[in-house]
Amino acid sequence: MASRLMNSLKDKNDELHPKKISFSLHSRVIELSGIDQIAQRVYTSILFFYAGHEPVLEASQLLKGSLSQAGRFREKINGELEIVCNDEGASFFEAWVDCGFDRFLPGFECSPDFNILGPPLDASTDITSIPLLLAQIIHFECGHVCLGVRLHHQVCDGCSASQFLSPWARLARRSIEMASNDGDSKEEMASNDGDSKVDVKVHHDRSLLRANNPPSPTNEHPEYQTHKRELPTSRPPCVSKIFSFTPSSIDDLRRQASSKCWSKSLPI
Structure with missing residues (x-):
């Protein structure tokens, strides 16, 4: 079955979506913090599966059209990365x-075939020439759809991935609803436009996390002193497993998390 998908992927539509903009905002550089720099230079993969009852062709066009303003990594003289x-x-x-x-x-069990559902990525390619984001939509014959997303870990952890994917989905969904309700009045559509807005304003100024150069600690921190130890020569075997979360279990997790942590700008 994997070979069948691979044959289909040979006919895939591979597009880069550049959109040159003259504003100075889109020619600036975003530096990565020290925390970002020590993260692994790997891509995190996420797969989303949807039942085939939505206008997926329209959705794919909307998702595709919103990817035009992504930047690229650039390596500095000292080997660190920044985003252009x-x-x-x-x-x-x-x-x-x-x-x-x-x-x-079958049975939605762990399978190596999951790996080929994500957008193709050549790990041997120079990191400065690979997009920070890759997305792929796969249409199954039954009508179901898989959206695979790869995000670079140095610019996107779990929280920031959620802050990107959720508004991306809301904006695309809202655009589909507006296209299918051409007969509705503009006032009615505007009154229901709350879901299309981005909840969290993104703050890209990493200079707030910039370390002093040279370092100027005011106190000693022995708790952070580590002793070098020999690293294992081989890695333990990797085990794949699926964890299922029902709507009720997710609600329970939200209640437990909300009782201990709550942010006005990021409600759980």
Whole structure:
């Protein structure tokens, strides 16, 4: 079954979506903090599966069109990375599979085939030429859809991934609703436009986390002193496992988290 998908992926639509903009905002550089620099230079993959009852072709066009202003990594003289906002765009792939989802992944069990559902990525390519974001939509014969997203870990942890993916989905969903309700009045559409707004204002000024150069600590911190130890010569075997969360279990987790941590700008 994996070979069937691979054959389909040969016909995929691989597009970069550049959109040159003259504003100075899109030619500036975003530096990475020291915390970002020590993160692994890897891509985090996320797969989303949807039942096939939505206008997915319209959705794919909207998702694709919103990726035009992504930048690129640039390596500094000291080997550290920074982000150049050059509007080079992100990669978007679209593929069709000539089998149903249930046949491809029977029982939704762990399978190596999950790996090929994400957008293709050549790890041997120079990091400065790879988009920070890659997305792929796969259409199954049964109508189900898989959206695969790869985000670079040095610019996107779990929280920032959520801050990006959730507004991205809301904006696309709102655009579809507006397109399907052409007969509605502008006043009515505007009154329901709350879901299309981004809840969190992104703050890209990493200079707030910049370390002093040279370092100027005011106190000693023995708790952070570590002793070098020999690293294992081989890694333990990797085990794949699926954890299922029902709506009720997610609600329970939210209640437990909200009782201990709550932010006015980031409600759980």
